[in-house]
Amino acid sequence: MDRTVSVLIIAGILLLILLALTWGWSRRKSRQTDVAAPVKPGLGITPIADPVAGSYVSTTTAGNPLDRVAVHGLGIRTSGELVVTDAGVIMDLAGREDFIIPRSDIVSVDTTSGMIGKFVERGGIVRITWRLGETLVDTGFRARYSADTAPTVNRIREMIVEAS
Numbered sequence: 779m780d781r782t783v784s785v786l787i788i789a790g791i792l793l794l795i796l797l798a799l800t801w802g803w804s805r806r807k808s809r810q811t812d813v814a815a816p817v818k819p820g821l822g823i824t825p826i827a828d829p830v831a832g833s834y835v836s837t838t839t840a841g842n843p844l845d846r847v848a849v850h851g852l853g854i855r856t857s858g859e860l861v862v863t864d865a866g867v868i869m870d871l872a873g874r875e876d877f878i879i880p881r882s883d884i885v886s887v888d889t890t891s892g893m894i895g896k897f898v899e900r901g902g903i904v905r906i907t908w909r910l911g912e913t914l915v916d917t918g919f920r921a922r923y924s925a926d927t928a929p930t931v932n933r934i935r936e937m938i939v940e941a942s
Contacts, residue, residue, distance in 0.1 A: 807848045810847060810848055811849065813847060813849050813850070813911065813913050814912070816852070816878070817877060817878050818876065818877060819863075819868050819876055819877070819878040820865075823863045823878075824864045825861050826862055826864055827861070827929075829859040829860070830921050830922075831923075831926075832859070833858070834857070834858050834869055834919055835894075835895075835896045835903055835919060836852070836853055836855060836894050836895065836896070836918055837853065837916065838918075839913065839916070840907050840914035843916070845894075847910075852915075852917075853894075858871035860921075862930065862933045862934060862937065864881075866878045866881040867879040867937075869919070883909040883910070884908045885909065887904065887931055887938065888905055889902070889904060890902075890905045893916070893918040896920065898920065899924075902924065903919065904918065904921065904927060906918075906934065
């Protein structure tokens with residue numbers, strides 16, 4: 779009898795935690811309804827570098843690495859590829875809608891050691907700061923091979939200079 783009661787209490791606590799997490803995520807999404815949906819890549823875009831395999835970390839509000847953007851699937855980590863193209867940076871994501879960060883919307887690019895839920899060695903995450911509608915956001919991508927990080931940042935920086 780004592781064991782059954784203990785199991786029921788633990789199951790109830792776990793259920794409450796799950797409900798709280800679900801409620802928090804839905805509240806975050808409802809607060810972010812004004813955030814525009816990212817643009818989907820169109821036809822006729824030419825890659826200017828080989829795709830970089832790795833992990834899409836997340837998109838957060840700019841300067842707030844712990845404030846995840848939950849709407850439009852931007853807050854969900856997944857594997858994928860980052861492709862630098864003549865039109866911008868494409869996030870080719872596994873199991874999710876791809877999106878493009880238009881060249882004209884990119885504000886800056888650098889590296890960081892962490893964003894929400896993912897902390898790595900110094901400079902291990904490519905962070906692209908860009909305008910998503912009226913909202914300034916940071917998008918993080920971790921290359922599978924660390925040797926790909928610096929060349930990717932340099933290609934995006936060159937693209938920013940050419941666009942100005």
